[in-house]
Amino acid sequence: MKMKVLVVGGGGREHAICTQVAKSKKADKIYCAPGNAGIEQIAECVPIGAMEFDKLVAFAKEKAIDFCIVGMDDPLVGGLVDRMEEAGIKTFGPRANAAILEGSKAFSKDLMKKYNIPTAFYENFDSYDKAVEYLKTAKMPIVLKADGLALGKGVLICNTLEEALEGAKEIMLDQKFGSAGNKMVIEEFMTGREVSVLSFVDGKTIKIMTSAQDHKRAGDGDTGLNTGGMGTFSPSPFYTDEVDAFCKKYIYQPTVDAMAAEGREFKGVIFFGLMLTKDGPKVLEYNARFGDPEAQVVLPRLKNDILDVMEACVDGTLDKIDLQFEDNAAVCVILASDGYPVAYEKGKVIKGLDAFEGKDDYFCFHAGTKRAGDDILTNGGRVLGITAKGATLKEARANAYAATEWVDFDGKYMRHDIGKAIDEA
Numbered sequence: 001m002k003m004k005v006l007v008v009g010g011g012g013r014e015h016a017i018c019t020q021v022a023k024s025k026k027a028d029k030i031y032c033a034p035g036n037a038g039i040e041q042i043a044e045c046v047p048i049g050a051m052e053f054d055k056l057v058a059f060a061k062e063k064a065i066d067f068c069i070v071g072m073d074d075p076l077v078g079g080l081v082d083r084m085e086e087a088g089i090k091t092f093g094p095r096a097n098a099a100i101l102e103g104s105k106a107f108s109k110d111l112m113k114k115y116n117i118p119t120a121f122y123e124n125f126d127s128y129d130k131a132v133e134y135l136k137t138a139k140m141p142i143v144l145k146a147d148g149l150a151l152g153k154g155v156l157i158c159n160t161l162e163e164a165l166e167g168a169k170e171i172m173l174d175q176k177f178g179s180a181g182n183k184m185v186i187e188e189f190m191t192g193r194e195v196s197v198l199s200f201v202d203g204k205t206i207k208i209m210t211s212a213q214d215h216k217r218a219g220d221g222d223t224g225l226n227t228g229g230m231g232t233f234s235p236s237p238f239y240t241d242e243v244d245a246f247c248k249k250y251i252y253q254p255t256v257d258a259m260a261a262e263g264r265e266f267k268g269v270i271f272f273g274l275m276l277t278k279d280g281p282k283v284l285e286y287n288a289r290f291g292d293p294e295a296q297v298v299l300p301r302l303k304n305d306i307l308d309v310m311e312a313c314v315d316g317t318l319d320k321i322d323l324q325f326e327d328n329a330a331v332c333v334i335l336a337s338d339g340y341p342v343a344y345e346k347g348k349v350i351k352g353l354d355a356f357e358g359k360d361d362y363f364c365f366h367a368g369t370k371r372a373g374d375d376i377l378t379n380g381g382r383v384l385g386i387t388a389k390g391a392t393l394k395e396a397r398a399n400a401y402a403a404t405e406w407v408d409f410d411g412k413y414m415r416h417d418i419g420k421a422i423d424e425a
């Protein structure tokens, strides 16, 4: 059946999702709410925000949407999938009772403890005084995590007791991350390489996508502030067959089974943020959606029709899908506005976007952009994700960096060492 599809979100991840949906033999018409200036080249963008549930449901009914895809964490945790389903609209993504896997770090830590899924030692606190008492006896460095969603910024790594006490105050008393800080997880500091593994899940079956690695710090050499992600590469050469076998046995299926056992059947994407420690792989965090910019290197390598896979997740037939990725590599370099993630200007004209037309192995995913007449302007901290494929990671990296030169705007900022870690593999 040909389907009318609605994608909810408007960043680089949603551009990567829409690009795959546009390739699907099942896609008839694609809408994106709210979308951006890049998405609008392949989908009809509608000016409805991702948290405007009433408007989204009304729009989906009016247009007789056959399939809705929710890309972002906030609407998932807020229950948009539940609302769409109540209105009879088939929707890809976890319901609110399952999206809590990302929405509450205290929940996810307790789940891992109960089901023996490897993760850092921790305690949950809802009292600031108790947290302070605990910190005074704890070993440094230590990690503080606001319980709720905080745009990927609610994690503080503290080297001294003073830093930890200040951090606990910021999270719990000053509510720097809003109500996300009503509860706090205090966690053992771990060291090792990080890997992002995304998976499709249908409630009982899980299929793992190709691995990726993000670069969260703003500056070269992993310096500067944490950001939403400055670039990615896929696959990760550190994600070996041995690591994969361990995670399949002790992490992936056990997580899906644990959610089912708790009466919180998970359908959609589970993103496993893993750390490869000397004691084996451990879960740093779960997300209930594609990572961004992980999606910008993983999805371009997907060989399946994305709507076949997503429908199978909703229908509970994922065991019938042979999930396949291209035997190559991809690198994504984020072009940001100078000053991100703190203060930056918007509204700069972006030049050179035409250079990507007709080049199958190059992608210019839009994140913070908007159209003004014939111009496309910067409209956020992360502006574009420049992705290129190559036969090897090194080739993909050279291609991606070459393509970053094709576009220009005032204040264009990027890291120059995305994927440098692969030289050590």
Ligand code: AMP
Pocket (backbone or CB within 6 Å): 120, 143, 145, 152, 155, 157, 187, 188, 189, 190, 191, 194, 216, 273, 284, 285
């Ligand atoms: P999260 O949002 O939980 O993935 O945390 C953001 C980043 O903080 C991770 O990508 C890690 O780099 C770091 N991090 C989180 N938890 C720990 C931990 N227990 N030990 C060391 N680093 C951590």
Ligand code: GLY
Pocket (backbone or CB within 6 Å): 152, 214, 228, 229, 287, 290, 291, 292, 293, 294
């Ligand atoms: N790139 C990390 C995330 O999407 O949370």
